[in-house]
Amino acid sequence: MERLSTLLFAEAVLLLFMTICTTMAAAVSVDGQYSFVMNSSTSPVQAEYDYIIVGGGTAGCPLAATLSEKYKVIVLERGGAPFEKPNVQSINNFARVLADIDDATISPAQGFQSLDGVYNRRARVLGGGSAINAGFFSRANPEWINNRHMKWNRVNASFEWVEAVVASFPSMGPWQTTVFDGLLEIGVGPNNGFTYDHKLGVKVGGSIFDQTGHRRTAADLLQYANADNIFVYTYANAHQILFGFDPTTGKPQATGVLYTDENGRAHRALLSNTKGSEVIISAGALGSPQLLMLSGIGPADHLSEFNIPVVLDQPGVGSGMCDNPTLTMMVPSRVPLEQSLISTVGILAGGFYIEAASGPNEALGEVVALNTLDPGYRNFDLLRTFASTIPTFPQDVLQEIANSGVLLGKIADPVSTGYLRLNNTDVRQNPIVKFNYFEDPADIYACIEGVRVMVELTRSRAMSNLTYPLPESVKTFAGYVAPMAPDTTQAALLGQWCRQTVLTIWHFHGGNYRDVVVDHTYRVIGADALRVIDGSTFNSSPGTNPQATVMMLGRYMGLEILDERANTST
Incomplete structure (x- = not known):
């Protein structure tokens, strides 16, 4: 049961905490769709x-x-137009869009x-x-x-x-600001401020969501x-x-x-x-x-x-298929956090990126239903069965999860490839696709070193101003939904944690x-x-x-x- 709680629903942790916690004129119709975008049945x-x-x-x-x-x-586009899909156009529905895969x-x-x-x-x-x-x-x-x-x-x-x-630059709420300050505090520098450019250190990048969340x-x-x-x-x-x-x-x-x-x-x-x-x-x-x-x-x-x-x-x-292994950590907050996707990023010299997201959304059940189990348990029926039990969790557990932020760690240049x-x-x-996550030992080493920095970040003074330790009763339930910072610095245990909680950030x-x-x-x-x-x-x-x-x-x-x-x- 303990292993299951560690592995349970790792792949959608990112989704969970993002949800609960013109130079040439073109003809455009009244609803914003271009006149030249048409259903293929008319072609x-x-x-x-x-x-x-x-x-x-x-x-x-x-x-x-x-x-x-x-x-x-x-x-020739196999899907529809985003203009036809209101969920696609709003930051508040980010996770619902990713969960909508049935059709x-x-x-x-x-x-x-x-x-x-x-x-x-x-x-x-x-x-x-x-x-x-x-x-x-x-x-x-x-x-x-x-x-x-x-x-x-x-x-x-x-x-x-x-x-x-x-593109434009996002506004910064308490969670994104705290992560930014915490990264600087633990030595992930310099401070690069707001920039689209890729620079070692800490920065606030751009967003394709405008200030209204569109x-x-x-x-x-x-x-x-x-x-x-x-x-x-x-x-x-x-x-x-x-x-x-x-x-x-x-x-x-x-x-x-x-x-x-x-x-x-x-x-x-x-x-x-x-x-x-x-x-x-x-x-x-x-x-x-x-x-x-x-x-x-x-x-x-x-x-x-x-x-x-x-x-x-x-x-x-079909050769050389690669995905960037990604890890997440839930970080409980004393107060509700802003709705934010990725804004702050720490770019480490060792080829590891740390990002942050937060914010409440009502799509909890839909998101959890798409999470991943240990390979022996991974099927949609079991996932959705578990998702249906989430609303029965104690109210204080649900509230703590909703108030949490999430840290994401991405291995920048994995050596492992698949087909x-x-x-x-x-x-x-x-x-059929296989990425062979962590097949090469170099990727495990990169993960271990990156996770150590993430753990250090969770213990920074900047974080302590916003976060606090969860009570054990709450921590037990929360562990079924998402991993928290591992309570170890031992390489072997951190390597195991990387393998057990790996997910994707969709950069394959x-x-x-x-x-x-x-x-x-x-x-x-x-x-x-x-x-x-x-x-x-x-x-x-x-x-x-x-x-x-x-x-x-x-x-x-x-x-x-x-x-x-x-x-x-x-």
Whole structure:
């Protein structure tokens, strides 16, 4: 029972404490939805485009907006529009959105469980992860940009292009301020104040939530689009990339995409005969390698298991899947805390990030129902059974939990990686994925050192002004819901604590590495007229939180492609 209480519901601790405790004019309708965002059931059975973008997510939206400046673009988004979903747009409903994974086709978040046993989420909505995440906005660490040989002037201009629409700095309540002061007190410095930049020390980053708690997503970047050149179709499931054969290069050449609308009717988006037209996959770290495999690009032996004709034998597709192990600690407070998601962050030299969140919400039951048990217990039926018992906890326990803040610790650069494989040939279903959390001892060491700093933070003078020890009677019940700071400094015990309480912060990446599956221009190696531009090409997660960089990348690569075509046409 003690082990169960330690492990119980680790994966959704983050959710629990977050919940309970324009330069070009685009045509916009009265309700705020762009006129060019349409249900896929209204799309033509067949039509030609200069660019076909699969995935209207964090990279796909800025990429499409940029390319539409000069070319005809179609975006195929498997989910709906955030404008149609009130829960998506409010900070108060953050956890409810992540908990809403029951519907097989229309919920904005699609749940999946890795073979490691950790429950996770992938976006299924226009705007992608920026429509369902905790909203933190922070630029990539400079090494990440330098390692990709990107042009700094264009990188900075692209970040600013994004920030002008979706980012601002949050107000600071007592919890975020206390964590900020506590980090400085224990030596996590210097004080970098409010900044979007990635800097060692303590800072307050940006947020895609405005001062009223309204969420701005990558879909808002579509306001930059040329409304006459862009067609965004929602509930459009891309099933297969279509290929021809280029006799001059001897390579398969993408010619279009087969997709279905919400009624199951088949459509074909085909590339125009214009030189330079391309299919660009921006379907995310799970969706992009999955679609490549379903289209015949991937490990030949694996594709043969599903009788998929091999277009290109590429063993690297689906390899190197990585997720950043995340740990959480509940910190009880004497007083109710503000509603806040991620604002304060401590960036440690050892590659460990400490973040904070807090705030009450009425969605307790929904959130707890999605938590994770020890691998031997992990199933939704048991999770929801436990969730139904939460309201029967003593009132003082519920109040203490509601008043608590949460600390999050993220391992910045895990060495351990895993793989992605097809589960079936239905693109709407999740593939099989394993991240191999803590397989490499270096990751356990990083976790142990980071958790030691988190424990030190909970014991700081700054924290003591706000927090206090829970009574044992309350602590017993609270232990069923979330881990508190481990009462030990022993490496072996802290390592065990890391393994038992690991969860995700939804920064998984990989599956289509640069220089393995795609080249430095994000073209698929061995194929023509096909690129992948999204987090599946990352071998590490940029900065503390990747969304700002993914949006920047969409804009950056859109400009690079426009320049490339301009240079080849002259």
